[in-house]
Amino acid sequence: MRINQFIAALPGSYLFSDIAQRVDRYLSENPGKSVLRLGIGDVTRPLAPYVANAFADAARGMATAEGFCGYPPGDGEPDLIEAINRHDYRSRGIKLENDEIFISDGAKTDVSGLQELFSADTLVAFTDPVYPVYVDSNAMAGRLGEYVDGRWTRAVYLPTTAENGFVPPLPDKRVDVIYLCYPNNPTGTVLTKEQLKVFVDWARKNEALIIYDAAYKAFIQGDEIPLSIYEVEGADEVAIECSSFSKTAGFTGVRCAYTVVPKKVKGRNGDQWVGLNGLWRRRLGSKCNGVSYPVQMAAKAVFDEEGWRQVQENIVYYRNNAKVLLDTLKPTGLSVFGGEHAPYVWLKTPEGISGWEFFDRLLNKVQVVGTPGEGFGPSGAGYFRLTAFSTLETTVEAAKRVASCI
Numbered sequence: 001m002r003i004n005q006f007i008a009a010l011p012g013s014y015l016f017s018d019i020a021q022r023v024d025r026y027l028s029e030n031p032g033k034s035v036l037r038l039g040i041g042d043v044t045r046p047l048a049p050y051v052a053n054a055f056a057d058a059a060r061g062m063a064t065a066e067g068f069c070g071y072p073p074g075d076g077e078p079d080l081i082e083a084i085n086r087h088d089y090r091s092r093g094i095k096l097e098n099d100e101i102f103i104s105d106g107a108k109t110d111v112s113g114l115q116e117l118f119s120a121d122t123l124v125a126f127t128d129p130v131y132p133v134y135v136d137s138n139a140m141a142g143r144l145g146e147y148v149d150g151r152w153t154r155a156v157y158l159p160t161t162a163e164n165g166f167v168p169p170l171p172d173k174r175v176d177v178i179y180l181c182y183p184n185n186p187t188g189t190v191l192t193k194e195q196l197k198v199f200v201d202w203a204r205k206n207e208a209l210i211i212y213d214a215a216y217k218a219f220i221q222g223d224e225i226p227l228s229i230y231e232v233e234g235a236d237e238v239a240i241e242c243s244s245f246s247k248t249a250g251f252t253g254v255r256c257a258y259t260v261v262p263k264k265v266k267g268r269n270g271d272q273w274v275g276l277n278g279l280w281r282r283r284l285g286s287k288c289n290g291v292s293y294p295v296q297m298a299a300k301a302v303f304d305e306e307g308w309r310q311v312q313e314n315i316v317y318y319r320n321n322a323k324v325l326l327d328t329l330k331p332t333g334l335s336v337f338g339g340e341h342a343p344y345v346w347l348k349t350p351e352g353i354s355g356w357e358f359f360d361r362l363l364n365k366v367q368v369v370g371t372p373g374e375g376f377g378p379s380g381a382g383y384f385r386l387t388a389f390s391t392l393e394t395t396v397e398a399a400k401r402v403a404s405c406i
Contacts, residue, residue: 048310054301076103112137129376188338366401
């Protein structure tokens with residue numbers, strides 16, 4: 001048999017697998033040492049009790065004839081979809097039909113799978129730095145050309161750095177798809193409604209599609225930052241939005257997410273316009289068996305009054321961790337960004353060293369693990385990401401240790 005040449009051409013391993021291997025090697029060479037991990041964006045707080053009880057009740061119900069469920073609906077349980085629409089969209093004046101919302105096991109699953117709707121010659125733009133999954137999934141499909149000197153030859157990079165205030169420029173040529181993530185991973189920065197409208201207007205004018213990753217929207221504070229791209233007029237004509245329970249409700253180990261594909265969003269098939277909603281539904285029907293019933297009932301409980309109150313307690317906890325990082329690192333003179341509307345703090349490395357050099361310094365000198373900016377793309381060079389998804393005790397100690405290495 002012949003292998004997929006495009007997967008074989010991917011550089012190295014997945015970023016976080018590479019970090020895990022480096023940490024494991026350090027620990028094997030330094031027995032007795034322990035490390036403080038502020039690298040991967042995995043949550044540490046337990047599930048909200050109200051949500052966990054709904055999870056357990058649904059699971060116990062599966063042991064009864066009355067409560068047993070087989071294959072779930074391919075698009076998701078109707079009650080969960082209705083709860084999402086009511087809580088996330090209708091409450092903000094956004095009009096969506098329930099059959100425009102699809103349940104899945106994770107935003108990563110969806111943002112990587114959506115590229116299957118694109119033609120092989122689709123030209124794709126990414127903000128840079130960027131969550132690696134957007135790039136890798138398109139590269140695996142052979143859409144990005146060759147990987148040369150840290151860049152894909154057919155990818156369009158939109159540098160998003162301190163120099164432009166972390167507001168990405170519009171593509172300097174026509175592209176078919178733009179990936180946006182706000183609040184942003186990895187930089188922790190946000191766009192205002194007016195800044196986001198620039199991209200929506202450009203997409204409408206140029207017949208482009210926006211893939212909008214809103215996985216961290218629960219961390220937004222205040223009303224001036226949009227929680228959904230559909231708060232921008234016309235976005236329902238050009239944008240698909242992915243959201244997740246992973247960070248909102250601590251579901252990284254439970255797995256549940258949702259993607260909105262409005263019926264107005266269309267793509268060309270020769271001279272015809274085809275709705276992406278139907279294409280996505282057809283693709284899911286062939287490749288997915290849905291999310292388990294107990295998990296979906298747990299997700300639905302998130303939107304109950306008591307569930308949401310308890311979930312917010314964890315969000316506030318992680319926001320406080322981000323504040324600890326900011327309050328500790330800013331006095332050192334480092335250029336520090338993000339952390340206000342997102343669980344990530346993004347900083348410029350000291351002395352102009354690379355992100356990987358700073359990674360090695362922190363690991364070897366003070367046993368703290370973060371994520372080098374180079375792992376997120378060319379414009380991530382010389383930056384470093386820290387996550388607020390640890391315990392308060394670990395965050396306080398790790399922040400002190402990082403500050404001591406400046």
